[in-house]
Amino acid sequence: MVDLESEHIKTPDNSRFGFLPVPGSSKGKAEKRLIFREVLFRRTLSLSAIVIIVLLICMFLTLVVSSMPSIKALGLKFIYGQTWDPVSDVFGALPFLVGTLITSALAIAISTPFALAIGLFLGEFYSKNWFSSFIQNAVELLAGIPSVIFGFWGIFILVPIVRSIEMKIGVLPYGVGILTASLVLSIMIIPFSASLIRLVITMVPVNLKEAAYALGATRFEVIRYIIIPYIRSGLTAGVLLALGRALGETMAVTMLIGNTQVIPKSIFQTGDTMASVIANQFTEATGKIYFSALIETGLLLFVITTIINIIGINIIKRFES
Amino acid sequence: MKDPLRFRETRNTAFRIIVIFFTLVSIIPLIAVLVYIFRQGISVINWHFLTSLPKPVGEIGGGILNAIIGSTIIIVLATLIAVPLGVTAGIYFSENSRNKGNRSARSGVNIVSYFRELRKSWVYRAAHLGVDVLQGVPSIVIGILIYLWLVKPFGRFSALSGSVALAFMMLPSIIKSTEETLKLVPHAVKEAALALGVPYYKTILRVIIPAGMSGILNGILLGIARVSGETAPLLFTAFGNPFFSFSIFKPIASLPLIIFNYAISPYEDWHKLAWGASFILVSTVLILNILTKLVLKKWKVQY
Numbered sequence: 350m351v352d353l354e355s356e357h358i359k360t361p362d363n364s365r366f367g368f369l370p371v372p373g374s375s376k377g378k379a380e381k382r383l384i385f386r387e388v389l390f391r392r393t394l395s396l397s398a399i400v401i402i403v404l405l406i407c408m409f410l411t412l413v414v415s416s417m418p419s420i421k422a423l424g425l426k427f428i429y430g431q432t433w434d435p436v437s438d439v440f441g442a443l444p445f446l447v448g449t450l451i452t453s454a455l456a457i458a459i460s461t462p463f464a465l466a467i468g469l470f471l472g473e474f475y476s477k478n479w480f481s482s483f484i485q486n487a488v489e490l491l492a493g494i495p496s497v498i499f500g501f502w503g504i505f506i507l508v509p510i511v512r513s514i515e516m517k518i519g520v521l522p523y524g525v526g527i528l529t530a531s532l533v534l535s536i537m538i539i540p541f542s543a544s545l546i547r548l549v550i551t552m553v554p555v556n557l558k559e560a561a562y563a564l565g566a567t568r569f570e571v572i573r574y575i576i577i578p579y580i581r582s583g584l585t586a587g588v589l590l591a592l593g594r595a596l597g598e599t600m601a602v603t604m605l606i607g608n609t610q611v612i613p614k615s616i617f618q619t620g621d622t623m624a625s626v627i628a629n630q631f632t633e634a635t636g637k638i639y640f641s642a643l644i645e646t647g648l649l650l651f652v653i654t655t656i657i658n659i660i661g662i663n664i665i666k667r668f669e670s
Numbered sequence: 671m672k673d674p675l676r677f678r679e680t681r682n683t684a685f686r687i688i689v690i691f692f693t694l695v696s697i698i699p700l701i702a703v704l705v706y707i708f709r710q711g712i713s714v715i716n717w718h719f720l721t722s723l724p725k726p727v728g729e730i731g732g733g734i735l736n737a738i739i740g741s742t743i744i745i746v747l748a749t750l751i752a753v754p755l756g757v758t759a760g761i762y763f764s765e766n767s768r769n770k771g772n773r774s775a776r777s778g779v780n781i782v783s784y785f786r787e788l789r790k791s792w793v794y795r796a797a798h799l800g801v802d803v804l805q806g807v808p809s810i811v812i813g814i815l816i817y818l819w820l821v822k823p824f825g826r827f828s829a830l831s832g833s834v835a836l837a838f839m840m841l842p843s844i845i846k847s848t849e850e851t852l853k854l855v856p857h858a859v860k861e862a863a864l865a866l867g868v869p870y871y872k873t874i875l876r877v878i879i880p881a882g883m884s885g886i887l888n889g890i891l892l893g894i895a896r897v898s899g900e901t902a903p904l905l906f907t908a909f910g911n912p913f914f915s916f917s918i919f920k921p922i923a924s925l926p927l928i929i930f931n932y933a934i935s936p937y938e939d940w941h942k943l944a945w946g947a948s949f950i951l952v953s954t955v956l957i958l959n960i961l962t963k964l965v966l967k968k969w970k971v972q973y
Contacts, residue, residue, distance in 0.1 A: 383869055390871035394765065397758035398797035401841075405800040408807075411818050466692030474689060484693060491700040493955045495899020497926050498948050501933040502703050536699045543696075567682040590806075597808025599902040600926075604934060624810045624902070631814065631906055647814045651807060658806035659799070 416645035422638050433610040440642035444612045448620035453595040456534035464539050468546030492540035500604030503533045520617045527616045530606040534595050542591040549583030583668045589661035593654045599624040623650045711949020714942050727937050734947050736914050740923040747833035752840040760848025766794045805842035812838050813903040829922035832908030840893035851885025887965050895958040901926035925951045
């Protein structure tokens with residue numbers, strides 16, 4: 350074994366710093382240590398990726414295993430059953446499925462025109478001036494406000510407004526309910542879908558737009574006949590991803606939907622979503638089947654949002670390339 | 671239709687006005703929320719509020735010091751858990767995306783890029799999909815999972831389990847921004863380092879990462895901003911605690927939880943506490959957002 354220091358003096362090229370073999374010398378200690386470190390580093394990187402995969406698989410398996418008791422006891426009845434009765438161990442999640450679907454769909458319907466307007470405003474009309482950067486910052490701030498605070502604000506501001514509307518049109522004035530929850534939800538998802546829509550709008554090739562302008566098209570016509578057709582798939586993806594957000598949103602909805610386990614007949618009635626029923630009942634759930642029925646609700650929510658997200662992300666990726 | 675040109679121009683103007691109107695209308699809730707919170711919150715904030723424990727119903731006063739401390743402990747711990755894994759995974763993704771050097775070649779030929787995509791290892795693709803999935807997992811589901819993993823086996827709610835739940839929610843943003851920034855560092859820089867004989871791991875740790883530091887910091891700050899208001903994952907993990915607690919193995923109070931619990935209570939005093947807590951939480955998130963912007967501006971990756 351050659352002394353490290355003298356070897357360094359003799360061959361001051363690669364033996365200590367590089368990966369290249371030094372001509373005429375066998376693998377020294379330093380080189381071995383270097384190779385060990387290289388391998389360790391690469392392994393650590395790969396390991397972190399594997400950890401992520403394993404975590405995701407464990408998540409899914411944990412949910413499936415923990416909801417087994419209720420899957421065995423209730424079967425498919427869990428999905429189409431309409432009664433949720435912890436006392437007699439009957440759990441049908443249809444009211445929550447319907448509630449989740451209605452609130453999310455309504456929130457998407459309300460928020461999409463606004464998100465599209467912001468996207469057009471920032472991506473096409475005024476992409477660079479002080480006012481659009483103000484709007485941009487404001488939208489980003491909106492995205493940063495926590496869900497629980499929207500719920501709190503909704504209780505004190507939105508609920509009285511909705512209640513007075515309900516008084517005017519002559520339905521039972523609960524104040525809380527599907528409509529209120531959807532309104533807050535739509536405010537919360539506007540920033541998200543607006544930024545996605547803006548992203549796809551800025552990706553429309555400039556030469557297409559310029560060709561249309563050169564033919565004498567107005568801005569409206571460029572948007573109507575060039576931009577909108579071009580970004581159609583991107584828009585779909587934006588709506589899907591926003592839907593995925595809305596489905597899983599918990600706190601604000603829990604605080605505003607009224608939490609009743611029946612299928613809502615109108616948007617002015619109270620209801621419940623999958624996320625809110627978990628938030629409300631999970632810590633109080635006694636009984637094996639009750640507990641695992643709530644986990645099964647979570648599993649359902651996990652599967653639905655994951656599928657929607659993957660579809661949305663793939664559409665966006667295809668749009669980008 | 672007397673004058674088609676006139677009609678088209680009117681339609682154009684009308685559309686522009688509609689877009690501006692909708693944009694302005696959607697800003698209104700933001701301003702309304704902010705103004706309302708600041709007006710309600712600022713009257714509650716005083717020294718006593720910041721330095722004492724919440725009082726039982728009926729007693730005037732009380733503060734939220736335990737929640738502020740609790741939130742800080744949970745978030746610091748969550749960051750410590752999420753950053754190492756997130757940054758290494760981000761490096762992995764940026765190092766293994768093979769079609770890095772030749773972006774220009776990719777844009778033209780679709781089939782080539784398709785095969786290049788196929789050539790990536792299954793670990794890369796599965797982990798990438800995993801990050802996308804993780805980003806979309808509802809926070810309440812993460813709460814359930816951590817409950818099943820860390821609360822039920824040990825038989826008690828704990829600050830640590832809350833931190834792990836929040837760490838899960840931070841991961842995607844840290845990974846994504848690390849990956850995206852490191853991809854921006856040009857190949858030539860890396861090649862220069864390797865050509866000088868610097869080992870691969872030192873190239874990454876001493877050359878590539880310092881170059882992309884701003885993006886990594888930005889991702890971490892964004893992640894913290896994102897989770898500092900999260901309530902749902904803490905409901906079944908950190909649980910809340912009306913007293914001081916500094917142990918990570920015991921239930922702990924946190925700002926979002928205190929807001930939730932006090933907001934849905936029927937007591938006027940507790941609503942006041944919740945408004946004060948909301949004010950502090952919103953200010954923290956806003957400051958974090960501004961900090962993120964400053965970080966990006968100051969140390970932008972410039973090549």
